[in-house]
Amino acid sequence: MKYDVVIVGGGTAGCAAAYMLGKYGKKVLIIEKNTFLGGSMTSSLVTPMMKTSENSINNEFLTTFIEKMKKYNSAITYSDGNNGWFNPQIAKIVLDELMKESNVKVFYDSVLDTLDISLRHIKKIYVKSKMLSTPIEAKYFIDATGNCDLGFIANCNFQNKSNENQPTNLRFMMAGVDTRLFADWLLKIDNDRNVTTVAEVDGQVHLSTAYTWDNDKKWALKPYFDRGVKDGIIEDEDRNYFQIFTVPNMPDTIAFNCPRIYFEDNINPLDVNAYSEALIKGRSAILRLSRFCKKYFKGFEKAYISDIADSLGIRTSRRIVGKYVYTINDLKSGKKFDNCALISNYPVDVHSNKKDNSVLEHFMQEYQLPIEALMSADMDNLFVVGRCLSADFYSQGALRIIPSCFSMGVAVAKFLNNIL
Numbered sequence: 001m002k003y004d005v006v007i008v009g010g011g012t013a014g015c016a017a018a019y020m021l022g023k024y025g026k027k028v029l030i031i032e033k034n035t036f037l038g039g040s041m042t043s044s045l046v047t048p049m050m051k052t053s054e055n056s057i058n059n060e061f062l063t064t065f066i067e068k069m070k071k072y073n074s075a076i077t078y079s080d081g082n083n084g085w086f087n088p089q090i091a092k093i094v095l096d097e098l099m100k101e102s103n104v105k106v107f108y109d110s111v112l113d114t115l116d117i118s119l120r121h122i123k124k125i126y127v128k129s130k131m132l133s134t135p136i137e138a139k140y141f142i143d144a145t146g147n148c149d150l151g152f153i154a155n156c157n158f159q160n161k162s163n164e165n166q167p168t169n170l171r172f173m174m175a176g177v178d179t180r181l182f183a184d185w186l187l188k189i190d191n192d193r194n195v196t197t198v199a200e201v202d203g204q205v206h207l208s209t210a211y212t213w214d215n216d217k218k219w220a221l222k223p224y225f226d227r228g229v230k231d232g233i234i235e236d237e238d239r240n241y242f243q244i245f246t247v248p249n250m251p252d253t254i255a256f257n258c259p260r261i262y263f264e265d266n267i268n269p270l271d272v273n274a275y276s277e278a279l280i281k282g283r284s285a286i287l288r289l290s291r292f293c294k295k296y297f298k299g300f301e302k303a304y305i306s307d308i309a310d311s312l313g314i315r316t317s318r319r320i321v322g323k324y325v326y327t328i329n330d331l332k333s334g335k336k337f338d339n340c341a342l343i344s345n346y347p348v349d350v351h352s353n354k355k356d357n358s359v360l361e362h363f364m365q366e367y368q369l370p371i372e373a374l375m376s377a378d379m380d381n382l383f384v385v386g387r388c389l390s391a392d393f394y395s396q397g398a399l400r401i402i403p404s405c406f407s408m409g410v411a412v413a414k415f416l417n418n419i420l
Contacts, residue, residue: 003029003105004420006125006138008112011039012402013385014144015095016061016409022102024417029136030099030106031127034310037095037106039146039386041402042088045171045309047255048245049084049402053345053366058410062403068094074249078206079199084403085206087248115153120380122154140381140416144409147270148318148388156378157321164393165266166315166351169241170282174290175253175306179205179246182254182299190220204251210243214356224296233295234288237262240353242289253306259285261312262353269314278312315351315387315400322390324372331395332363337370341411342404344369350397359397369399374412383412 005021007014010032021028030037040046066083069075072094074087099106110129115122122141126133143150148158183198183205190196195217196209211221213236225239241260247253261282267274286308293300328348329335345366350359373390376382384390385408387400 001029001134001136003027003136003138005140005142005416006031006136007142007144008125008150009039009144009146009386010034010037010095010106011144011146011386012041012405013409014039014142015099016406017142017144017385017413018104018409019061019064019098019102020410020413021416022099022104024413026417026420028104029138030104031110031112032106032108033111035108036092037099038088038091040313041086042092043309043311044313045088045173045255045307046313046402047086047088047247048078048082049086050346051080051082051084052401052403053343055343055366056403056407057343058341058407058414061410062406064098065094068098072249073202076201076206076248078201079197085245085248087250090249112149112153117154117379120378122379122381125150139420140383142412143320143382143384143388144386146314146317146386146388148320148384151320151376151379151382151384151388152318154379154382156376156382158318159321159325159390159392160318161393164316165268166397167260167263167266167353168269168278168315169258169260169313170279170286171256171258171309171313172286172305173247173253173255173307174293174300174303175250176303177252177254178299178302179207179252179254180299182297183207185298192217192220196220204246204248206246208243208245211239212242212358213240214358216356228292228296234292238285238288238292241351254303256289259289260351260353261285264353266353269312269317275312282312283308316393316396318388319393319396320384320388320390321377322373322384323375323377324370324390326369326373326389326391326395326399328392328394331367331398334363334365334367337368339371340368341371341374342369342407343367344398344404346398346401346404348394348398350394359394367398369408371411371415374408383416385409385412
């Protein structure tokens with residue numbers, strides 16, 4: 001089998017690149033380990049998208065995705081102007097439809113096996129599916145795996161340091177919530193609209209609120225979490241990070257951006273033992289948090305766990321060495337680039353398990369990312385998109401959000417369209 005471009009990983013950045021390349025008339029294949037597309041959006045239940053700059057570029061796929069989701073009443077624009085509130089389950093269907101519309105071929109339930117490499121070029125990959133190994137040739141390859149699996153097998157260089165990890169989380173959802181009652185209760189106990197917001201959109205009550213064990217805010221939910229620990233309903237570590245949102249077209253459902261899984265030291269998510277232990281710890285914490293919400297939150301009396309993410313939410317793992325290594329100084333200075341892949345103003349967001357040690361640093365100016373940070377320094381026909389891009393630890397903490405990953409995929413697609 002021969003293709004113009006093979007994309008390994010059908011997550012956010014991979015889908016964006018594939019869709020655009022298909023629209024350009026290129027022959028494209030996605031290799032996806034799951035049985036559905038979407039990556040963190042679907043497998044890890046990462047919803048909603050974080051809001052980014054109004055001056056962002058390479059938004060074609062984001063716009064198309066949201067427009068199609070809205071046709072199924074499964075995406076909304078929230079009261080703060082964020083149009084990235086979406087339904088992860090319907091997203092699986094929409095992404096299938098978008099790939100079909102652009103004539104993109106998808107191999108599901110498939111993983112990389114081995115590679116053929118010659119003179120800094122990946123010539124062929126072997127893909128294992130249902131115990132069979134299939135050879136696939138392409139002119140260019142895109143690593144959109146999140147963990148840079150293709151780059152790793154190709155023996156590319158990485159810039160990771162052992163202490164540069166962020167904690168993982170395991171998202172979940174609870175259904176059976178009286179969201180209107182819950183929203184009214186939240187507004188009554190919390191006057192901080194930077195933390196708790198409520199809006200009615202398309203006839204559905206939507207809301208967002210949060211709490212952490214850090215002391216940087218006067219959290220309205222703190223007395224309830226204190227009581228939950230005292231009563232033995234939750235453990236102290238369960239309250240290190242708590243954030244919830246409603247979900248479009250799921251009127252009785254709340255999506256949890258937690259638990260942030262506590263380890264004394266941040267784990268390496270590429271270690272199978274650590275990854276497995278994190279899943280087990282995460283599911284135990286989910287059970288405790290669900291009981292906590294039912295006991296202390298108005299509107300949760302009849303609620304139940306309706307979904308647990310298939311995979312951990314991983315904020316960082318491998319980061320490749322590209323033709324340009326993007327740095328936190330580039331970001332803070334707002335450095336301009338000739339070949340700009342994205343423009344954003346999302347803050348540097350680096351989580352920590354330790355109290356008062358997380359980083360959420362906003363900057364006045366927008367920042368740009370060059371296309372060269374999405375090109376492998378070791379393989380001439382390999383591009384890398386998503387959280388495993390060529391960026392240092394702190395700048396990656398700002399670049400890993402879904403809209404930016406979409407922009408990376410579109411930017412690479414446009415670049416390849418000009419040279420294929």
